[in-house]
Amino acid sequence: MILILFDFVLIITLPLLGWAVLATEDIFKAVVLFVSFGLLMSLAWVRLNAPDVALAEAAIGAGVTGALFLSALNKLERSVKHERRINRDEEKEAINEREI
């Protein structure tokens, strides 16, 4: 009985979480939601009698992929900031040249 309830909660939560990952506008929030999706997914694998896959999902899907996403996000933001600074400098130079 308890297990059926547990399965029910999983069945409801997983698609909702999936939709939330897609619907949020902030990428960082999406990554965090994705990691939690992975953890719940590994619980689902356990319920499907596949403990090996659950272990792998938890470690790789939630752990490694989450770390990869965050690292990529950070490098992306750094390069965007860098570009914005370059653009700003270029604009300043252009304005200076026009004034001269």
Next chain:
Amino acid sequence: MNQSGNLLIFILLSSLLPGLIIFSLPEKSHRIRTILNLGGALTKLSLILLMILGIYQGFYYEFRWTLFPGTDLVLNADPLSALFATLSAVLWLLTTIYAIGYLEQSPNRSRFFGYFSLCVSVTVGIALAGNLLTFLIFYEMLTLTTYPLVIHRGTPEAMAAGRVYLCYTLGGGAAFMAGVAWLTALVGPLNFHVDGLLLPVVETHRVSLTLIFILLIGGVGVKAALFPLHGWLPRAMVAPAPVSALLHAVAVVKAGVFGIIRIVHDIYSIDLASQLGLLFPLSLLTSLTILYGSWRALQEDDLKRRLAYSTISQVSYIALGISLAHPLAAMGGLVHLVHQGIMKITLFFCAGNLAETLGIHRISEMNGVARRMPLTMAAFSIGALGMIGLPPLAGFVSKWYLGLGALAADQGWVIVILITSTLLNALYFLPIVHHAWFSSQEHPWPTRKAGKLEAHWMLLLPSLITAFLVLIIGLLANSEMSPMAWARLIMNKESLQ
């Protein structure tokens, strides 16, 4: 038949794939080419050793692919195939090292090494062939893959030699195919491991069987350089030294004589062949070749051509041993397959060393060269003495068994042939050795480059290794791991069947 026959395919692929990749490499990718070459050679050797381990434990490897109903392509691993395959793989490894050093400055290396790898795949395919049709297919492929190596230098002389080579070998191939087709039409698929193939037709088709035998032996005899089909071999010496060393002293001629062994032993069987009266003419022909080769060698001044005629003579020892219809002689012939291969390759490696380092191509230029290149000449001397048959070197063991077998088969005249040929060998090898060591230099050589070794290490090391093998194989011929023990195993299995 079991699935483990895939090992044989792996063995073939281990040099085929690197060869195909090497064709596409640009000229200057020296490192990748070397890695592919040596990697392929080592892989092939380890896979063949694995196969031998399996054969030793009693496993049976066979690969069968149906071309069309009734004819299969069969690869098989019995002790005789393993002997030839191991010889090819070991000598290919050494020759690859040699060739990398030899061709360091030459153009078209990718092309060379590509065809080189293809050649060795095809040779091992010949060794592993399980029926005569598979043997024929790989045999013809050997012609096609060795031709570009003969004409590699591209000089008019090389092209002419290539043309002669093609005429001889394609003609022989046509005769071989005619024989195979005729025999298949008579008895069906010609498996090497089925006894009594020809018994149903012996009484009714005696003449046909004799003619087929002549066609088959003529076909493989071209590659085995039997008289009078030997004309291509001295001319093919214009090829670079690694080609002459491996292919024309080991792979091609050994493939030919391997064919003779298979035809006489496995297709016709010794009893049937002597019953049809085919073995005596064969032993006459091979004896004639032995004497003719040695006599022509005496008259040559070019070192490689003299060695080529010596090959013609020595390879016929093997055929003679097979044709004497006695297990002892057959053992001598089989083990001479290995011994002669190693000794001849030593001699050719040293000849290549002399040509590359000092520009020596003729024997008259070799006076006193041992002072300048002692290690090379030491290896040459060991090879030459082994060829003559001096105990305890390898050549002595095989000649001894040939003599014993001749006596046991009541063919005492063969002893006379052996003695005469030994004398002739001495006559054309000993003066070279003597002049090299004891005469003083007459011909000018280039000055010695600064460096500790007398020649490039890649040219020196293989010749020293093979000379060492000549010594060891002769000394330890009675041990469990020597080629002699292997030949004995093969003959025991044959006589038990």
Next chain:
Amino acid sequence: MNGGLTGMKKRKQSMKGKFKRKDWQFATLTSLLIATLVTFLCWAILKEPPGEDLTAEALAPLFVQSGVTSPVTAILLNFRGYDTLLEVMVLFLAGLGIWSQATVDPTNPLVFSSPATHPTKPNFHGPGPELILATLVRILIPLMVLVAGYLTWAGGFQAGGAFQGGALLGGAGILLILAEPQRISTIPPALIRFGIVLGPAIFLLVGVSCFGYGGNFLQYPQPGAGSWLLLIEFGAAISIGITLTTLFVGGRPDPKRLKGTDQP
């Protein structure tokens, strides 16, 4: 799934609040197709039960021959060993791909700063987060390695195996790099290469040496099959761990920045 999610995320970012009519059309079409697929799958699964000869009881005698008691490992490494070999090769290729694409400065592999690389950041009095991180790493990483080894070995009789142990090792590697990124510069790249190659190489070698026991490629000899499988699993676990860590770092060590770095 990951690729699809990332793609969709980017698309969402670029179109904030601008839902046009063709987007609704696209969305309905996709939902219809997916609904059809799901219905079809449910119908297929519920209609045909698995065959008689595929039940666990029928396959039990085969599992005894496989050398391990866990059915998952038996199928993965013994009955379908060739597929697993290809998977290991795919991971190897992925590692090769990352290595060939980018170089990473080994003294600063992660571009963002972590407390361990900038200990001079003010605002904290006394021991700060870097101490906690360092201590945690020192305790956790050996434990993780131990558990990874246990998982790999335990795959023979319960849940576990090479991929699970390798994933845990990969996690350990990532934790190490996050905590002490400059440690990468002290590892010789040759060792990393060796680690990446070890798994596929052992798998191939074992497969080929099966020929020496009279079987086909990857047809293990009967009595000792379990130990061959264990050998393969350990090699694969190490390889998977190192490859996952390399994927996280994102490139090969830049040879120009590798010489003469001090120990931290």
